[in-house]
Amino acid sequence: MEAHVVGSLEMLLRCAPLSVSPEAAVREVLRRMCVEDAAEAVVVAPVTGRPLGILTQRDVVERVALPAESLDGPVAGVMTGGVVALPRTAGVHEARLQLARHRLRRLVVVDEAGRLVGVVSREDLYAVRRPRADDLIERIQAVRDEAALTSVARQVSAGAGALVDGGEQAGRVGEWIALLNDLLAQAAIDIAEAEFELPMVPWCWLAFGSEGRLEQTLHTDQDNGLIFLAADEAEAESLRARFLPFAQRVNILLDACGFSLCKGGIMAGNPCWCLSLAEWRGRFSDWMRSASAEDLLNATIFFDFRALVGDVALADSLRGWLLAAAADNALFLRFMAENALRSGPPLGRIRDFVVDRESGRLDLKRDGTRPFVDAARIYALELGLPETATVERLRAAGAVLRWGAREVGALSEAFEFILQLRLRRQRVPGTPPNQVAPDELNELERAFLKESLRQARRLQDRLRGRYQL
Structure with a gap:
């Protein structure tokens, strides 16, 4: 069980990371790691400062010492490339998801321009870990079909109940539930994605309501949607027709996991909530303009959204637009109040x-x-x-x-x-x-x-x- 760590990744950055150029010799990099007591060195592009790879002591043992390679070769030849990077404004929950999903020990943190600003490790994100959480994460990662998914979902539910019975704080239980439920949802999406040929356009699965706020309890139904990029209304209609069977399959899989189908139909498999970025903006704009009782109710659910799987930039774009539009609509905020x-x-x-x-x-x-x-x-x-x-x-x-x-x-x-x-x-x-x-x-x-x-x-x-x- 993880400790109750909240906030953005920037809050966890304690010291400047050790950065080296791709041409630096492995021997020199190791010397600097020893002098600076660094667990890793991040290889960055000399001009842009963007991370290219990472080198850890384990990498040196596996790729240099054991195969008896020269320590005088460039670090670019032995580093781990394709690093997973998150912006420093990203939340701790998102970082935990990435660690679990990609089976990583550390994440690179970058600024708005993509330049390296730090590294966070599992130890930074989890002050305390319990074997049961790790075991369940590994079981979810091993899921390949519906039967395995529903089986591990029952174990997650039982584990959450046991934490409540054991007197764990609500914040910690909430983090545990949110992390594992998100991983279950990602596994369901992976299963469904393998069954359909999805359009080659950016798309993202959205979570709304309590799931969007990371405040799910033991009994929760589905509140989700899908956002995609379309050039115009005609393309949006065509893409929606292709996304809907996939989204409906995901909804069915989540229902089998214990996340009951939303009685109000707030699910990605509903054409009303499988929309292009422009359509989501239009829908939100209509609610803020008319502000009827139903519109205000929708705002309390849909305005608490976050990206779960897919192109996060779509969700970020929608959020940025929403915050600007709402802040400029004093009458709507008054109606909300x-x-x-x-x-x-x-x-x-x-x-x-x-x-x-x-x-x-x-x-x-x-x-x-x-x-x-x-x-x-x-x-x-x-x-x-x-x-x-x-x-x-x-x-x-x-x-x-x-x-x-x-x-x-x-x-x-x-x-x-x-x-x-x-x-x-x-x-x-x-x-x-x-x-x-x-x-x-x-x-x-x-x-x-x-x-x-x-x-x-x-x-x-x-x-x-x-x-x-």
Whole structure:
């Protein structure tokens, strides 16, 4: 099990990487690695500074020492080429996915121009690892057919439940679930891709809603879509017809893995959500322009998106456009804020909690985590923040708006406590998965829940004041 590491890769870069030219002799590179106590040397292009390859001590043993090659040859002849590089703004979750998918020990980090800025290793991304997580990752990587996929999916589900039962923090459980669920989805896409001849155009599988925010719990359905590049409307129609059978196959595979088909049809196999980049922009633009109740509901789901598999640049382009368009539409943001403030946390003036009269329960999703999620989304859209996870959005918004560190910390802890309760309730058989009766909690849990809901109310008060509602 990995430690709870969040933020961008830039936050993990502690020192400048050792970089060498392709012509440098292996002997000289090894000498510098020893002097600078570096685990690896990155080979970069002399003019552009872009990484070309990487050399580790293991590479030297396997490619120089054992075959008795000369140490005076150029490092380009023994380096590992084709490095996997991520921008320094990339998130930790994306880096973990790349490590697992490509079976790597380290990733190269680059700036906006593609120049080397650092290296992150498994140890940087995972302060603590448990054998079970590694074992499941390896099993997912070995999947080649539907039977193997569904088998390992059941093991992932059982593992997630065991973590909740063991008292792991919600943030750590969420990271574990997100990483393995993403790998399962990637495996399903790989299986389906092998069954169809897809168009030779850029495309990307998108995750929406809680999956897009990396906040999936133990019980979740599918919220996904597909984005592709098309020259015009006619080409978009032609490409959609070719992508849909593939996307529908992926949806079926994910359903077999336990990610139930979305009752609202928010799936890539639905023609409504298998769109070109221009069509996605048009759809988002229509929602922001009319801002009906249905449009606002769609925004709460679709605007929390992230790339899962494929050409990430398409998702980045859509996000950049969305953030610019939303920030320039004050009326739409006001409608979003009004919608988010229609209901508040279930806190009573006389009693501690306001519960449903018939069941005696309160809804931890609707009344607990949603106020945090909705407010964080609105701040992200207004301030142009690319983060999708709720806690990361709150931290980024707090930095821009100069909220106190204690306030941001309290908001984050409150959100994760309620999420922890949701996870625990989902492990109780025969009860509604996101509901709890306050009497079922012990005194300390009730106190924590009450304070967490107060934090939600304070966040809503901030939103209310900002939009003068």
